[in-house]
Amino acid sequence: MSNSIEIPFSTTLMVRDTCLCLHVQRAARALARLFDDALRPAGLTNGQFSLMMSLNRPEPPPMGPVAALLAMDQTTLTAALKPLQRKGWVTVMENPRDRRGRLLSLTPEGKAALARALPIWESTHAMIDGKLPEGGAARLRQDLQALS
Amino acid sequence: MSNSIEIPFSTTLMVRDTCLCLHVQRAARALARLFDDALRPAGLTNGQFSLMMSLNRPEPPPMGPVAALLAMDQTTLTAALKPLQRKGWVTVMENPRDRRGRLLSLTPEGKAALARALPIWESTHAMIDGKLPEGGAARLRQDLQALS
DNA sequence: ACTAAATAGATTGATATCAATAGAAATGAG
DNA sequence: CTCATTTCTATTGATATCAATCTATTTAGT
Numbered sequence: 001m002s003n004s005i006e007i008p009f010s011t012t013l014m015v016r017d018t019c020l021c022l023h024v025q026r027a028a029r030a031l032a033r034l035f036d037d038a039l040r041p042a043g044l045t046n047g048q049f050s051l052m053m054s055l056n057r058p059e060p061p062p063m064g065p066v067a068a069l070l071a072m073d074q075t076t077l078t079a080a081l082k083p084l085q086r087k088g089w090v091t092v093m094e095n096p097r098d099r100r101g102r103l104l105s106l107t108p109e110g111k112a113a114l115a116r117a118l119p120i121w122e123s124t125h126a127m128i129d130g131k132l133p134e135g136g137a138a139r140l141r142q143d144l145q146a147l148s
Numbered sequence: 149m150s151n152s153i154e155i156p157f158s159t160t161l162m163v164r165d166t167c168l169c170l171h172v173q174r175a176a177r178a179l180a181r182l183f184d185d186a187l188r189p190a191g192l193t194n195g196q197f198s199l200m201m202s203l204n205r206p207e208p209p210p211m212g213p214v215a216a217l218l219a220m221d222q223t224t225l226t227a228a229l230k231p232l233q234r235k236g237w238v239t240v241m242e243n244p245r246d247r248r249g250r251l252l253s254l255t256p257e258g259k260a261a262l263a264r265a266l267p268i269w270e271s272t273h274a275m276i277d278g279k280l281p282e283g284g285a286a287r288l289r290q291d292l293q294a295l296s
Numbered sequence: 297a298c299t300a301a302a303t304a305g306a307t308t309g310a311t312a313t314c315a316a317t318a319g320a321a322a323t324g325a326g
Numbered sequence: 327c328t329c330a331t332t333t334c335t336a337t338t339g340a341t342a343t344c345a346a347t348c349t350a351t352t353t354a355g356t
Contacts, residue, residue, distance in 0.1 A: 005256070005259050006263070007201075007263055007266060009204065009205060009206060012201055012205065015201050015266075015269065016198075016201065016202060016217075019269070020179070020273065021179045021180070021182075021183050021194050021198070021276075022194075022198045022218075023288070023292045023293070024172065024175050024179050024292060025176050025179075025180065025194070025195065025218075025219075026218060026219035026292070027172050027219075027292040027295045027296050028172045028173050028175075028176035029218075029219050029220055030219050030295060030296040031169045031172050031173075032169070032173065032313085033313095035169050036314080036315095045341080046170075047173065047341090048341095050170045050173070053155075053160055053163050053164065054160070054164060056160040057157060062304080062305095064304065069164075070170075070174060070177075071173075071174035071175075071177050071178050072174075072344090073343065073344050073345085074304080074305065075305085075307085075343080075344065075345085076342065076343050077305095078307085079343080080341080080342070080343095095304095098303090098304080098351075098352070099350080099351060099352090100303070100304040100305065100349095100351045100352070101303090101304055101305075101351090102304080102305070108153070111153055111154055111155065112153040114155055115153045118155060118159070121167070125166070125167065128169075129168070131294050131295060132291060132294055132295075136294075137166075137168060139291070140168065140171070140288070140292075141166070141168065141171050143284055143287070143288040143291070144171045144288075145171070145175075146279050147178060147276055147280075148174050148175050177343080177344095180343085180344090181343095181344075184344080193311080195312070196311095210334080211334075211335070212333090212335090220312090220314090221313065222334080222335070222336095223314065223336075223337085224312065224313050224314065225335095226335070227312070228311080228312070230311090231311070246321075246322070246333090246334080247321060247322085248319095248320060248322070248335065249321090249335075250335070
């Protein structure tokens, strides 16, 4: 019965072709590379662009909601802020109303960097949008949201 | 004109709501956590499951095609193999036909671990599949593939 | 007011990710 | 056959990701 622990090759092919987790991870890696390459001249990565864009609000948000918006662990956000703080693009200050919390905000230099990156995002996004069928982007966003 | 570098809040909202890269990264993180939690009793992560499943073939593949299949950098694959080698689940041997290359294969223990993880994958995948509308999974896979 | 529980982040340790680079081996041009 | 080029993989350094754990602070129950 030593073969009882063997998974048939056909099962492997089925999992590879159908696994939504794998498909999403692959697309995530491919898109990350694409945007990272495009945004490199602006000095930021796709994740840094998304994070900084989420900080461009009238009122500095605390960390929790930002982590939730990006669907990332709070400890990941803490780490992701470090290089942006070093670059002087983001400031992390204690919340005077709740001294446990932090308030995140963009510096003027951070806003300028984000403004330089925006046209790159626009052209890159338009390019990948064109790879999907008509209305595919909205549909894809909806499907992805259903998984989060 | 110091305000010329400011991005309007409305633009931020637009980017957050439409950016396909962000949507995919968020779904990737959420799905990774979901599968990691489910697969933890089996002792492997979603990425390790996908990698090991892709190695379950009649003939041990070299690294290049495996990295391409998973849409990951080759150096990422090199790193990802390390913990699996330490666990004794994967072997990396020199390719006798091309001594630059390596051939990847599962050990019997690796196959057993993969077989234990398979039912977990099945139930988890069925659960998220149910969160999508009828035919949504196939459509989603197609859309994601168009981006890779 | 006091104390227990809940909440917000930070730190540590392990793995994941990729760019840049380097090494070794195979391939091709002559 | 020789050498330049190409191909395959490893290493290093930086960032990303999360689990487990910790501290500080706030909140709630009494």
